[in-house]
Amino acid sequence: MSIDRMVLAFAGIMILLSVALAAYVNPLWIWLTIFVGLNLLQSAFTGFCPLALLLKKMGYQPGEAFK
Numbered sequence: 001m002s003i004d005r006m007v008l009a010f011a012g013i014m015i016l017l018s019v020a021l022a023a024y025v026n027p028l029w030i031w032l033t034i035f036v037g038l039n040l041l042q043s044a045f046t047g048f049c050p051l052a053l054l055l056k057k058m059g060y061q062p063g064e065a066f067k
Contacts, residue, residue, distance in 0.1 A: 002060070002063030003061065003062045003063055004062070004064065004065045004066060011036055017032075018033040047065070049066060052065075
């Protein structure tokens with residue numbers, strides 16, 4: 001699995017988790033959803049993603065988005 005797919009999978013998991021936490025635990029968890037969404041948006045324009053950098057240092061192969 002490439003870094004691109006790992007980043008998308010991680011973002012999806014974090015969004016679903018934070019929505020569930022906001023619905024069942026505390027509504028303030030929605031801020032995590034907002035943070036993840038904003039990070040995805042900025043990485044689409046800048047190509048900078050902290051998780052992609054971490055995965056690259058761990059030796060995973062980049063895809064097309066995070067070279």
